[in-house]
Amino acid sequence: MSIRNLRTLVAIKDQGSFAAASEALGLTHSAVSMQVKMLEETYGARLFDRSERPPRLTEPGDALIQHAREVLALYDGLAGVIGTDSAIHGVLKVGVIPTALTGIAPRILAELRRVYPSLQIQLSSAMSGDLLDMVRRNELDVALQSEPTRVPKDLEWTRVLQQKVVVVAPPRLRARRDVEVLSASPYIRFNRRSWVAPLIAGALRERGLDLEQSMELDSLEAIYMMVQAGLGVSIIPDSGPFSPFRPDVRILPFGPPQIERWIGFLSKKAPLKDKTIAALIDAASVALA
Numbered sequence: 001m002s003i004r005n006l007r008t009l010v011a012i013k014d015q016g017s018f019a020a021a022s023e024a025l026g027l028t029h030s031a032v033s034m035q036v037k038m039l040e041e042t043y044g045a046r047l048f049d050r051s052e053r054p055p056r057l058t059e060p061g062d063a064l065i066q067h068a069r070e071v072l073a074l075y076d077g078l079a080g081v082i083g084t085d086s087a088i089h090g091v092l093k094v095g096v097i098p099t100a101l102t103g104i105a106p107r108i109l110a111e112l113r114r115v116y117p118s119l120q121i122q123l124s125s126a127m128s129g130d131l132l133d134m135v136r137r138n139e140l141d142v143a144l145q146s147e148p149t150r151v152p153k154d155l156e157w158t159r160v161l162q163q164k165v166v167v168v169a170p171p172r173l174r175a176r177r178d179v180e181v182l183s184a185s186p187y188i189r190f191n192r193r194s195w196v197a198p199l200i201a202g203a204l205r206e207r208g209l210d211l212e213q214s215m216e217l218d219s220l221e222a223i224y225m226m227v228q229a230g231l232g233v234s235i236i237p238d239s240g241p242f243s244p245f246r247p248d249v250r251i252l253p254f255g256p257p258q259i260e261r262w263i264g265f266l267s268k269k270a271p272l273k274d275k276t277i278a279a280l281i282d283a284a285s286v287a288l289a
Contacts, residue, residue, distance in 0.1 A: 003075055006068040008035045009047070013065050014139070017054040039064070069138040089118035092276055095131040095143040096123065097194075098218050100263060103242045104161065104288065105144055112283035119276070127218075128195045135266055142277055146195040147262040158265045160284045163237040165200060165259035168223070169250045170230045178252045179209065186214030186232035188223055196261045200235050203259055221245045237261055242288065 011021040012032070022032045040047050047061030057065070075090075096105045109121055126134065131143035135155060144160070151157045169181045190197060204211065214232045217223050220243070223234045228247040235254050265284070267277050 003072065005035045005039050006072060008032055009039060009061075010065060010068050010072065012036070013057065019054075066137075073138055073141065088116045088276055088279055089120070090276070091120045091122055092280070093122045093124075093139070093141045094280075095134055095140040095145070096125050097128055097131065097143075097145045097263070098125055098191075099194075099220050099237055099239070100144050101125050102221065103239045103244045104263070106244075107242065107287040108144070108280070108284045111287040112280055115283065116279060119279075127191070127193050129193070132266060135268060138268070142265050142267040142280060145263060145266055147264060148195075148266070151266075154269060156267055156269055158267075158281055159262045160264040160281075161242075161288055162260055162262050163239065165196065165235060165254045165261065166238040167233060167235055167252045167254050168227050169233040169252065170227055171248050171250055172230070173233070173250060178254055179207065181233055181250070181252060182209060182211055182235075184233070185230075187211035188226055188232040188234040189213050189216040190223065190234060190236050191216060191218035194218065196237055196259075199259050199261070200254075203254070203257075204235075224249060 008021065008025060008027070011025055012018055015021045015024050018029060018032050018036075021027075022029045025032070036047060043060070043064065045060040046058050047064060048055035049058055094105075094109070105123070109123070112119065113121070124134075124140070128143075128145040128148075131140065131145045132148060132152075132155075134140045135143050136152065147157065147159065167178045167181055169185065173181050173184055175181045175184060190200065192201075215226065217226070220236055220239070223236055224245055224247045226232060227234055227249050238251065265277065265281060
């Protein structure tokens with residue numbers, strides 16, 4: 001057995017097929033198949049049911065992947081156990097919520113890469129609830145996401161940035177109060193699966209606002225464009241100076257009371273990764289200062 005074979009097995013699971021894994025890893029399809037065959041011969045078990053297309057993981061295969069993720073996490077974190085800070089390298093698997101993917105995350109990761117150029121970063125994006133589950137399953141080392149209402153005992157949470165929730169409206173709407181703006185146009189809803197969505201919905205109910213929903217989006221850039229085109233108004237977290245896209249829209253406070261959310265890093269309590277996670281947190285403090 002080799003680390004490379006385990007990494008290939010996990011890639012097949014994460015990418016969804018042998019072909020996608022071979023492309024992601026830069027290997028031929030036959031090389032990927034050969035590595036899986038070597039694992040099957042090593043453990044004397046079929047890891048995939050090849051009678052289906054694409055091949056489906058068997059129960060032994062699924063069990064092996066769970067342990068393979070733990071082995072890979074330990075292996076990738078070994079460099080941080082010894083040596084100086086400059087020895088930080090290996091692979092850091094980072095998950096990011098969509099609202100931080102184009103503005104906040106690039107700044108943080110660029111700073112991290114500047115200080116630790118040998119560190120490889122694998123990036124994926126999902127909603128906060130999905131990211132939390134991925135961290136717990138060791139599919140991610142750390143997630144940049146909304147603050148959980150309750151942090152599981154096996155995870156650690158570090159606040160990074162506080163964002164105000166605001167109303168965005170077309171520039172032609174000159175009303176001064178958010179309630180007037182919200183009542184004047186169709187409502188473009190921010191993805192209801194986001195963790196800030198229940199806070200927004202609760203505030204609307206408390207204020208007796210029943211808005212006419214026209215669409216639902218999870219991309220802040222798309223929402224800005226729709227609002228700028230005069231297709232409606234929206235209530236979203238404001239990235240402020242870290243937004244890569246500031247179109248011609250009106251931005252008003254949503255409230256009272258003003259709703260705010262924290263985004264930060266969620267990670268496993270894993271000593272072998274502590275040094276790398278700390279480096280990521282340090283990079284965030286510099287990049288967002």
